[in-house]
Amino acid sequence: MNKNYHPIIGMEIHVELKTASKMFCGCKNDPFGAPKPNIYTCPVCLGLPGALPVPNRKAVEWCIILGLALNCDIPLFSKFDRKNYFYPDLPKGYQISQYDQPFAVGGYLNITSGKEKKRIGITRVHLEEDTGKLMHATVDGKKVSLIDFNRSGVPLVEIVTEPDLRSSEEARIFLKKLHQIIRYLEISDADMEKGTMRLEPNISVSEVSKSRAGELPPYKVEVKNINSFSFAKKAIDYEVNRHIAILETGSLPEQETRGWDEKKGITFSQRSKEEAQDYRYFPEPDIPPIRWQKSQINSFKSQIPELPDRKLTRFIKEYVLSEYDAVILTDEKAVAAYFEKAAISKTVPAKTITNWIINKKADIKKLSPEELVKLIQSKSQVSSMPDKELEEIISKIISSNPKAVADYRAGKETAMMFLLGQVMRETRGRADANTTRKILETKLK
Amino acid sequence: MDKASTKLTTDEIKKLAKLANLKLTEAQIKKMAESVSSVLSYVSQLKSLNTTDTEETSQVTGQENVFRDDVVDAERMLSQAEALSNSKNNHNGYFMVKAIFEEV
Ligand SMILES: [Zn+2]
Numbered sequence: 001m002n003k004n005y006h007p008i009i010g011m012e013i014h015v016e017l018k019t020a021s022k023m024f025c026g027c028k029n030d031p032f033g034a035p036k037p038n039i040y041t042c043p044v045c046l047g048l049p050g051a052l053p054v055p056n057r058k059a060v061e062w063c064i065i066l067g068l069a070l071n072c073d074i075p076l077f078s079k080f081d082r083k084n085y086f087y088p089d090l091p092k093g094y095q096i097s098q099y100d101q102p103f104a105v106g107g108y109l110n111i112t113s114g115k116e117k118k119r120i121g122i123t124r125v126h127l128e129e130d131t132g133k134l135m136h137a138t139v140d141g142k143k144v145s146l147i148d149f150n151r152s153g154v155p156l157v158e159i160v161t162e163p164d165l166r167s168s169e170e171a172r173i174f175l176k177k178l179h180q181i182i183r184y185l186e187i188s189d190a191d192m193e194k195g196t197m198r199l200e201p202n203i204s205v206s207e208v209s210k211s212r213a214g215e216l217p218p219y220k221v222e223v224k225n226i227n228s229f230s231f232a233k234k235a236i237d238y239e240v241n242r243h244i245a246i247l248e249t250g251s252l253p254e255q256e257t258r259g260w261d262e263k264k265g266i267t268f269s270q271r272s273k274e275e276a277q278d279y280r281y282f283p284e285p286d287i288p289p290i291r292w293q294k295s296q297i298n299s300f301k302s303q304i305p306e307l308p309d310r311k312l313t314r315f316i317k318e319y320v321l322s323e324y325d326a327v328i329l330t331d332e333k334a335v336a337a338y339f340e341k342a343a344i345s346k347t348v349p350a351k352t353i354t355n356w357i358i359n360k361k362a363d364i365k366k367l368s369p370e371e372l373v374k375l376i377q378s379k380s381q382v383s384s385m386p387d388k389e390l391e392e393i394i395s396k397i398i399s400s401n402p403k404a405v406a407d408y409r410a411g412k413e414t415a416m417m418f419l420l421g422q423v424m425r426e427t428r429g430r431a432d433a434n435t436t437r438k439i440l441e442t443k444l445k
Numbered sequence: 446m447d448k449a450s451t452k453l454t455t456d457e458i459k460k461l462a463k464l465a466n467l468k469l470t471e472a473q474i475k476k477m478a479e480s481v482s483s484v485l486s487y488v489s490q491l492k493s494l495n496t497t498d499t500e501e502t503s504q505v506t507g508q509e510n511v512f513r514d515d516v517v518d519a520e521r522m523l524s525q526a527e528a529l530s531n532s533k534n535n536h537n538g539y540f541m542v543k544a545i546f547e548e549v
Contacts, residue, residue, distance in 0.1 A: 285504070
């Protein structure tokens, strides 16, 4: 990249919450699993006249819990607003969203990019409703758009960052971490292929001297249609290079919305030049405002599980793991929990369990943690018991089975098998067979 | 809005009409400029009230924190046929409109 410029990147991320019902009505929230279009609708999410929206308590709480997990302040007073625009996937002609008093504001997320630690500001986290889904088709020779409202009114959280990201790699790391936290909170599948997590980077390029002086570029380009972290990175790189080329000619890139074409590896302009959108936000008169007690906010805080950063630090310390291993184990909460269940018995070293999980020596989807521990023990070349304890047990078996000992000394190989079996029984299978045999042979010489 | 600006221009009416997705003829625009302006003037009488000690609000019911539990209410859900019953055009269970520019 040209050294005189650097990228200024902010992110808008939309996440569908996996509540049972929709945001403002009791319709089923399962647009992806629906066998047919338009089967999970009602007067509220179809925007029929007179229908009244009532907010889903769980969705509101999850939005606040996410805000708290992103170190946001939770204002004690909040409300919903109407964002007015016309589009066929928006049946009411407005989207219920939040404008000037969102549920969470002013947070941050720490990321590590290479060796550098950075704090990325979170401007706000607010709650709104998703739109219906549009499909484009040709029916009777005519180009049409088909609309499915199963997704209309699904709870949607929007996370907006400050323009703090300075490279596509930082953006990728930030998004991965945000994704991980959302998955830890178990509030969304955050599955980008299904569209339950959607990414919109805002990109501009600044001369280094200007941005050091705290000056932001007088334009930004928003890129939509991105459904993977690596596409986001590629789209940002493409835009940054495009902007630099324009800036080098002395012009300014146009402020606009662009789409990402993965096949061609390019972005393309999506909206013709039109005046800035005027959404005429106003307070949603059908939904009374929300006021929290401090005690409620504290109770939301207490519902936040151990998050990835803290779990990582604890794993390194408590199980004496390398950072590399701990990062992999804590990537998904379920894997971390599996590891801890297996490690708790302490019959197999944590490091051994880690290796088995990381190197995929066993399918942890099919084995319970207890079964994994047994499997490791049975396959383990090294005795999983302290040698001293094992020797003591072997001595005990030898002294309590004089007949077998005599038989073995007389050359009966089966007597060895009998003694071995006795040791295994006494140790409940924890002893390694080869080690036990060697100790027995030494002692019986 | 102060008193001087309660008179709307035809350009302002055109912009409002566009935002409201309304198609107005030139004659209607002229008429609207008059009538919307008179509505605004009428409402602007409120400005004569002293509101120094009145707290701003967007909501007068006095209600707060009205929520529903996260439960599927199958009884209120419409069948596909019911959902589509008022549509001008539909196709294979979908609402159908003239092609629009693919955005999302
Ligand atoms: Zn509904």
